[in-house]
Structure formats: C-alpha cells, structure tokens
Amino acid sequence: MxxxxxxxxxxxxxxxxxxxxxxxxxxxxxxxxxxxxxxxxxxxxxxxxxxxxxxxxxxxxxxxxxxxxxxxxxxxxxxxxxxxxxxxxxxxxxxxxxxxxxxxxxxxxxxxxxxxxxxxxxxxxxxxxxxxxxxxxxxxxxxxxxxxxxxxxxxxxxxxxxxxxxxxxxxxxxxxxxxxxxxxxxxxxxxxxxxxxxxxxxxxxxxxxxxxxxxxxxxxxxxxxxxxxxxxxxxxxxxxxxxxxxxxxxxWNRTKYLGVGPSAHSFNGVSRRWSVRNNRLYCNGVQDGSIYKEEILTRHNIINEYILTSIRTSSGLNVKNLKNTLKKSELNKFNLEINKLENSNLIIFKDEMLYLSEDGMMLSDNIATNLFVTSR
Ligand SMILES: C[S@@+](CC[C@H](N)C(=O)[O-])C[C@H]1O[C@@H](n2cnc3c(N)ncnc32)[C@H](O)[C@@H]1O
Ligand code: SF4
CATH class of the missing domain: 3.20.20.70 (Aldolase class I)
Known part of the structure; x- marks a missing residue:
C-alpha cells in the first residue's frame, strides 16, 4: 500500500x-x-x-x-x-x-x-x-x-x-x-x-x-x-x-508516498525528496525535474525515524524488531536508556513493545531523541 x-x-x-x-x-x-x-x-x-x-x-x-x-x-x-x-x-x-x-x-x-x-x-x-x-x-x-x-x-x-x-x-x-x-x-x-x-x-x-x-x-x-x-x-x-x-x-508506518505540488515531500523507502517552496519556480521546473532536493536515508536515519514516529502511536515501538537491526554497542546504549526511562515512569515496556506513559507523552520528542542511534 x-x-x-x-x-x-x-x-x-x-x-x-x-x-x-x-x-x-x-x-x-x-x-x-x-x-x-x-x-x-x-x-x-x-x-x-x-x-x-x-x-x-x-x-x-x-x-x-x-x-x-x-x-x-x-x-x-x-x-x-x-x-x-x-x-x-x-x-x-x-x-x-x-x-x-x-x-x-x-x-x-x-x-x-x-x-x-x-x-x-x-x-x-x-x-x-x-x-x-x-x-x-x-x-x-x-x-x-x-x-x-x-x-x-x-x-x-x-x-x-x-x-x-x-x-x-x-x-x-x-x-x-x-x-x-x-x-x-x-x-x-x-x-x-x-x-x-x-x-x-x-x-x-x-x-x-x-x-x-x-x-x-x-x-x-x-x-x-x-x-x-x-x-x-x-x-x-x-x-x-x-x-x-x-x-x-x-x-508513521513508513509506507511509501508520492507528494506532488510545491513543497510536497515524497518517500520511496530509500530516500526522501521534497520540491521547491515557491509557486513560480515549481511551475518553471516541473518538466526538467529541477524542483527536487533529495536525501538518501542512512541506516541511522531509518532507525531514528522509526523511533520518532512509532513512539507517538498507541501501537508502540516494536523493540524486538528494532533490536535485530542494532549493532552491539548501539544495543547496549538502547537497553540502558530503556531502563532509565522505565525507572522514571516515562515508558511502559511490555511483551517487547515500548509505549509512552501519560507523563512520557508530554516529552515524546525528548524521549525519542534519547533513544536515537548516533554515528558516534
Ligand atoms: C497547515 S493546515 C492546512 C489546513 C487548513 N488550511 C487549515 O488551516 O485548517 C493543517 C493544520 O496544521 C495545524 N497547524 C499549522 N501550523 C501550526 C502550528 N504552528 N502549531 C500547531 N498547529 C499548526 C492547524 O491545526 C491546521 O489545521
Ligand atoms: S495559513 Fe492558515 S489557512 Fe493557510 S495553511 Fe496555514 S493554517 Fe491553514
């Protein structure tokens, strides 16, 4: 779909x-x-x-x-x-x-x-x-x-x-x-x-x-x-x-989408692309494709986008699936962070799924950032 x-x-x-x-x-x-x-x-x-x-x-x-x-x-x-x-x-x-x-x-x-x-x-x-x-x-x-x-x-x-x-x-x-x-x-x-x-x-x-x-x-x-x-x-x-x-x-589910019109974003599973935020430049450049800028998603981008979007939903973040994609050092850091968040009552961790608590919902972006995988 x-x-x-x-x-x-x-x-x-x-x-x-x-x-x-x-x-x-x-x-x-x-x-x-x-x-x-x-x-x-x-x-x-x-x-x-x-x-x-x-x-x-x-x-x-x-x-x-x-x-x-x-x-x-x-x-x-x-x-x-x-x-x-x-x-x-x-x-x-x-x-x-x-x-x-x-x-x-x-x-x-x-x-x-x-x-x-x-x-x-x-x-x-x-x-x-x-x-x-x-x-x-x-x-x-x-x-x-x-x-x-x-x-x-x-x-x-x-x-x-x-x-x-x-x-x-x-x-x-x-x-x-x-x-x-x-x-x-x-x-x-x-x-x-x-x-x-x-x-x-x-x-x-x-x-x-x-x-x-x-x-x-x-x-x-x-x-x-x-x-x-x-x-x-x-x-x-x-x-x-x-x-x-x-x-x-x-x-939120990282389904592919095509955005058309000035400033619209598109995602094809591999890269994100967005078009120019200007109506005149959009009309002039649509034929030759000069309206687009593109970012190829790195492994980190893909993992962090999944964390950022899934954590906001009541279906939660699937920790089991995520762990399979993490390197050992990333996994250690991730587990430490989950423990900290659980001890602060900001998340609920149940059956390998991670959900925000009510307090956590008000800090969702900060929590996601703490869970992010970094290149360091
Ligand atoms: C970009 S608008 C487009 C729809 C329509 N033009 C409108 O204003 O209802 C979509 C929604 O984004 C929300 N929105 C836009 N800017 C926002 C902001 N700075 N803070 C919070 N909500 C915002 C508004 O609730 C708006 O209904
Ligand atoms: S300017 Fe107002 S009406 Fe227009 S898109 Fe923004 S929120 Fe909607």
Missing part, C-alpha cells in the same frame, strides 16, 4: 502561526494546477505499481480550489496509479469555504473525508491566530458537513496559547463533542521561526507560550475525548473506533 499527497499552495489569509508553504496571491493558481497534473504524469512510476490506499489534498487551503481542478487531478491520479477499492480520499477545508453544493461536488469528484480547520470555537482565539473565519462559520460548516453524504469528518483544534484558559479549552472540546465527528486532531501551538507570531513574541507584542499550559491542555483533551469514546491513537490524534486516518498511519 502507498499514498499520494497533493499540496495546494493557496490561502485566503495568512495565519500568524503558520509555516506551511502557501501564497495569498492566487495569480499562479491555473499554472500550479497544470504543473501538478504534469508532475503526476511524470512521476507515475515513483511508487512502482503499489496499490494506493490514500490520497490527501493538503495545504494551504485545498477547499479554495475550484472543484473541476480537484476532479481533474483525481482523474489523472486514477489513470496513472492502482487505486484501492477502500481508498481514503481527504480534502483539507477551511470553514468559510464550506457550502452545501460544494460539499456534494467534492463527493462527486471522489472525496470521501473532509478535514476541517476549526482551531477554536472562540472568536478572540481566531483573531489571535488571524484565521479567515469566525466561530459561527465553523459551527455552520460542521452542521452542513454532518448533514451531507461525507461520513468521515476530522476537525483540527489548537491549544497551548496564553489566552486559552483551562475552562475555555474544556468549552472548546465540549462544543466539538456536541457535533459527534469521527476524528479529532488536537495540536499544541508551535511558534515556528520567522512567522508573524514568532516576531510578535520576540517584540513583546504577544506573550510567550507556556509549556505548562500545553501540558495541562494535552491532559484535559486526552481525558475528555477518551471519556467520550475517542481512541487516543497518536499523540495529536483521536478517533471513533475504526476511523483512524489511513493517511496519518501511512506516515
């Missing part, structure tokens, strides 16, 4: 925290869509005939695109690749783009999962983030989606910023629970370098984020969503039984 990611690099407004590649000018939209179609044709052998289990339109804001462009891209993908009958086909959407007829057009084009960027049900939070919609737009959008033929809906929320009190975060989660969606992603706000939020904090126009807020909010989300029947299957992801996202799981 393999996946395809289509990056749509346009947004109506720049959110102050966002470091993804997008442009608020839509001047190049037609050219970018044409270039994406060309790239799919050029790259049709990249996944070596593997069956495609997921197609994901991410961004940027794919819901801004005219539906005929989405349908054209999907038709080309379907001509070039073997598509699973159980295909998960996701479109990321912003609440202000949701219209009744548009949802049904997306479904007719082949979309069967919508991921809606709500972020918060409080207008003051949306203004802090510089979102293009208000809370009422989000409520209206979720209601429309729930009454449509889309039966797999994800909603993204963001937590961990100064104005979000614990009570406000609980209210946000309860507002979302009232809509009974199948999947919820909760992201702790990250201050990415060179974003407007980064400079606001640097220049003291906004308060710095508090890691304690992030931890408190994480525990609140975990408790409330688990108590409401959601499975906490990855640090940032919760789902109703059987609604785990195939797209997300493919990333």
């Amino acid at each position: 393999a996946g395809i990611y289509v990056h749509v690099p346009f947004c109506s407004q720049a959110c102050h925290y966002c470091d993804f590649h997008f442009s608020t000018s839509r001047n190049t939209e037609y050219e970018v869509v044409d270039a994406i179609k060309q790239e799919i044709l050029i790259q049709k052998s990249y996944l070596e005939g593997e069956l495609i289990s997921t197609i994901y339109f991410g961004g940027g804001t794919p819901s801004l695109l005219r539906t005929s462009a989405i349908a054209d891209i999907l038709n080309i993908i379907k001509k070039c690749f073997n598509i699973s009958v159980d295909l998960e086909c996701t479109l990321e959407a912003n609440p202000d783009n949701i219209k009744k007829n548009k949802i049904e057009e997306w479904v007719d084009a082949g979309i069967n999962r919508i991921s809606l960027g709500v972020q918060s049900f409080r207008d003051e939070d949306l203004q802090y983030m510089n979102r293009s919609h208000n809370a009422e737009d989000s409520r209206r959008a979720i209601k429309l989606l729930k009454s449509s033929s889309v039966k797999n809906i994800n909603v993204d929320l963001i937590y961990g910023f100064p104005s979000l009190t614990k009570l406000a975060w609980i209210d946000n989660l309860k507002s979302l629970l009232s809509f009974d969606v199948q999947h919820i992603s909760c992201y702790c706000l990250t201050v990415e370098p060179n974003t407007p939020l980064f400079y606001f904090i640097k220049n003291k126009k906004e308060k710095a984020l508090s890691p304690k807020d992030g931890r408190d909010h994480f525990l609140i989300a975990r408790k409330i969503l688990q108590d409401s029947g959601y499975d906490h299957y990855e640090i940032s992801n919760f789902c109703k039984p059987k609604y785990q996202s195939i797209h997300n799981q493919n990333y």
